[in-house]
Amino acid sequence: MINDRLIDAGELPIAVRDFGGDAAPLVLLHGAGGNLAAMTTLARALRGRHRVITVDLRGHGRSGDGTWSWDAALADLAAVVVQMELKSPAVVGHSLGGMVAALWGQRHPESPGVVNLDGNPPPTSPAQLPGMDPGKAAAELARLHEVFDRMHAGMGRTIPADQLPDLVERERMAARDMGANEKVWIEGFRRNLVHKDGETSIRPGAGTAAELRTLMNELDLGPVYAATRCPELVVLSTRDLPAQEPFAELYAAHRRFVVEQAAASVVRYLQLEDASHAMVIEQPELLARLIGDFLEG
Structure with missing residues (x-):
């Protein structure tokens, strides 16, 4: 039986959806601008091997509003784990949720595993675009940030x-x-x-969107991966979304950067063939198999 409920996280309520079952627990986290519904198809594909719980991150869906920080998001997740009596859950996240999952893994070496589905901070400097001419990289970054500025101006x-x-x-x-x-x-x-x-x-409103943009721009996953002691799998995209195609050279360079970053760490990583950042929509059954096999490892 699927059950929706609100968790009292202290500062605010966190909405969750429990897909039920007695198997090992797994928490699924969505990306920025989404909510737990975005993870439904993947959750259904995982139900045969896990008790799956999807979560509305703060400022999204039916969860409450509050200042966004990595510590706050991790505290929300901890409240979900405690109040739902989840014993040592795996944590799987996409995009923003993947970054939260990676940070959870860093702080919880006892975790059976975390999976980051293409949760990478956006490029902010030419150093994160190997193979591109630095001058062109700077110009393309400026053009990309103008696009992000227009997007965020319409939030909320x-x-x-x-x-x-x-x-x-x-x-x-x-x-x-x-x-x-x-x-x-x-x-x-x-x-x-x-x-x-x-x-x-x-949702999310303009204030939350601005906080998230700053947090993601400032996050460096290299040290996070280096400090992680629980099993971790990073699944990376291999092609552009339609909206990314005008910046094809930039995104190709940034994919090289995130591959190099993952390869230099102790985490396992996989470049998913013919997958864009929307991999959760494109290939849920394949992702469910990869996640299940990894966690049963």
């Missing part, structure tokens, strides 16, 4: 009521284009809507 915006049906239809079309489960995709979209005082807005 109010949606006029007459525009919401069209927006939902565009989300349906996006699900079809990605080959995603349309019902799950729309649940994820609706789960991040906030209805208050007759107005509708989308």
Whole structure:
């Protein structure tokens, strides 16, 4: 039986979905701008081998709002583990959730394992773009950051009521284009809507988005991987999303950087063939097998 509940994390409530079962527990964490619904298809694929719990990270979905920091996110996760009586769970995260999973592994050597699904801080300097001319790298980074600036300027915006049906239809079309489960995709979209005082807005809000951007820009996973003593698997993408294609050379260089970073550490890593950053949508069954096999190792 699938069960939704709110966990009292002290500062704020954290929403979780328990897929049930008596197998070894596994917690799934979504990426920035998503929520637990984004992990539904992967959770279903993992249910045969694990008791799966998906989580709305703070500022997303049905969880509460609060200042974002890595320590705060890890404390939220610890509250989920304690209150749901999960004995030594594995932690698997995608994108932002993958970074949280990596940090959890660093701090919990007793963990049976953590898996980071393409959770890499974005490039912020030419040094993170090996093989590119430094001048061109700096120019491309500036152009990319302008795109991010425009994206973040629209975070948390109010949606006029007459525009919401069209927006939902565009989300349906996006699900079809990605080959995603349309019902799950729309649940994820609706789960991040906030209805208050007759107005509708989308989570995360502008403040949370700005905090996340700063945190991810400043995070260096190299020392995190070096200090990790529990088993860790890093799954990396091998191709661009459509939105990344105008920056193809930059993202190819950054993929080289994250591979070099993982290869220099003690973690296991895998470059997933024909997978973009949306690998959780593209190849959930394959990821479930990889995760299950790794944790049973």
